Amino acid sequence: MPFYHKLGNIPPKRHTIFRKPNGDLYYEQLFGTIGFDGMSTNSYHEHRPTQVKEIRKQYSVAPKIAKANNIQSYRLRGFQVPQVEDYLESRKIMLTNSDCNIILAAPTTSTRDYFYKNTDADELIFIHKGTGKLRTMLGNLDFKYGDYLLVPRGIIYKIDFDTDDNRLFIVESYRPIYTPKRYRNWFGQLLEHSPFCERDIRRPYELETNNEEGEFLIKVKKQGDIFEMVYATHPFDVIGYDGYNYPYAFSIHDFEPITGRIHQPPPVHQTFETDAFVICSFVPRLYDYHPQSIPAPYNHSNIDSDEVLYYVDGDFMSRNDIDAGHISLHPAGIPHGPHPGAAERSIGKMETEELAVMVDTFKPLQVTEEAMKIADEDYYKSWLENGKH
Ligand SMILES: [Fe+2]
Numbered sequence: 001m002p003f004y005h006k007l008g009n010i011p012p013k014r015h016t017i018f019r020k021p022n023g024d025l026y027y028e029q030l031f032g033t034i035g036f037d038g039m040s041t042n043s044y045h046e047h048r049p050t051q052v053k054e055i056r057k058q059y060s061v062a063p064k065i066a067k068a069n070n071i072q073s074y075r076l077r078g079f080q081v082p083q084v085e086d087y088l089e090s091r092k093i094m095l096t097n098s099d100c101n102i103i104l105a106a107p108t109t110s111t112r113d114y115f116y117k118n119t120d121a122d123e124l125i126f127i128h129k130g131t132g133k134l135r136t137m138l139g140n141l142d143f144k145y146g147d148y149l150l151v152p153r154g155i156i157y158k159i160d161f162d163t164d165d166n167r168l169f170i171v172e173s174y175r176p177i178y179t180p181k182r183y184r185n186w187f188g189q190l191l192e193h194s195p196f197c198e199r200d201i202r203r204p205y206e207l208e209t210n211n212e213e214g215e216f217l218i219k220v221k222k223q224g225d226i227f228e229m230v231y232a233t234h235p236f237d238v239i240g241y242d243g244y245n246y247p248y249a250f251s252i253h254d255f256e257p258i259t260g261r262i263h264q265p266p267p268v269h270q271t272f273e274t275d276a277f278v279i280c281s282f283v284p285r286l287y288d289y290h291p292q293s294i295p296a297p298y299n300h301s302n303i304d305s306d307e308v309l310y311y312v313d314g315d316f317m318s319r320n321d322i323d324a325g326h327i328s329l330h331p332a333g334i335p336h337g338p339h340p341g342a343a344e345r346s347i348g349k350m351e352t353e354e355l356a357v358m359v360d361t362f363k364p365l366q367v368t369e370e371a372m373k374i375a376d377e378d379y380y381k382s383w384l385e386n387g388k389h
Contacts, residue, residue, distance in 0.1 A: 003188060056230060070364065075327070079106075087110075090107035094371040095365040107166055110160040117156045119154055127168060128145070130168070138155060155246075156218060177279075179194075213234075267280075281357060285352060302336075309328045319342065
């Protein structure tokens with residue numbers, strides 16, 4: 001996150017002597033990104049973070065592709081993704097390309113007997129249903145409905161759920177996920193026109209420092225495989241850290257919508273950016289107030305980006321027959337727009353309660369076998385004037 005955070009105890013100067021009460025040294029770790037050019041965190045550990053005891057297993061969790069090249073619009077009924085006890089096993093990749101995986105998950109239990117680390121990708125976890133606590137090596141974050149949890153690559157974490165009814169929409173990104181550059185000044189501070197500011201961003205507040213030795217299983221994701229690695233010390237053994245590279249939470253309910261006299265384009269909804277896709281939040285807002293305005297969007301030809309919408313709540317004004325938990329995929333290369341009747345229906349409306357997350361990828365997405373299990377194969381015909389689908 002592009003602002004400074006400090007938690008726990010750290011010495012006054014980096015790379016200097018920092019001793020435990022018994023006189024031994026703490027073990028310093030610089031956790032950097034983009035070599036030494038990106039955001040970094042400097043943490044102090046009870047034990048060496050390098051004590052690998054055993055590498056037990058290696059297995060692929062790469063998605064199986066059903067449609068590698070696709071020009072068909074799809075609707076995926078997301079709540080039909082089965083509930084699965086284990087957090088990692090519950091994660092089903094729906095859409096994928098070489099920059100990201102778009103995942104749905106309905107885990108019913110907390111991660112108990114292992115820790116998880118994704119070495120390749122930042123993870124953006126949107127909480128559609130469920131409350132609990134994200135526990136990480138750099139501190140904990142409480143979460144609830146509407147939260148985005150941003151876990152930078154390499155951060156070891158566990159996730160605790162309060163109940164068994166959880167629904168997650170996850171974007172796993174091989175490109176770093178940032179807040180949009182145009183929202184920030186040259187120092188990184190979020191500007192007045194940004195739809196959110198630093199006060200809306202929740203930083204880790206609770207550091208767990210475990211001074212334990214034994215056998216600690218970390219499931220490490222790398223290059224589409226999980227490696228089951230056993231470490232000799234507890235991964236949450238940080239006494240303190242500071243820097244810019246840490247997990248954080250932001251609630252979609254804290255996104256302040258930008259409205260206008262006529263229809264505002266999707267970039268006003270932008271929440272996160274990478275160099276390979278953007279993420280936007282569509283939130284309850286007042287509609288356009290020009291007396292002749294049409295609040296529904298116009299047809300548009302996103303010729304060079306695939307558009308994924310995840311519907312969270314409210315009546316989505318431009319679509320017929322869309323429910324919470326659904327995903328729509330509108331692929332690059334063909335135009336899409338409001339369903340028949342939606343533009344007329346929107347005229348004169350004052351406000352919308354819609355809540356949705358959009359991911360626009362610059363490279364085409366492949367449709368997975370998991371997605372085909374919950375796909376509406378006829379959705380692509382749903383714009384026909386006399387269309388029954
Ligand atoms: Fe669109």
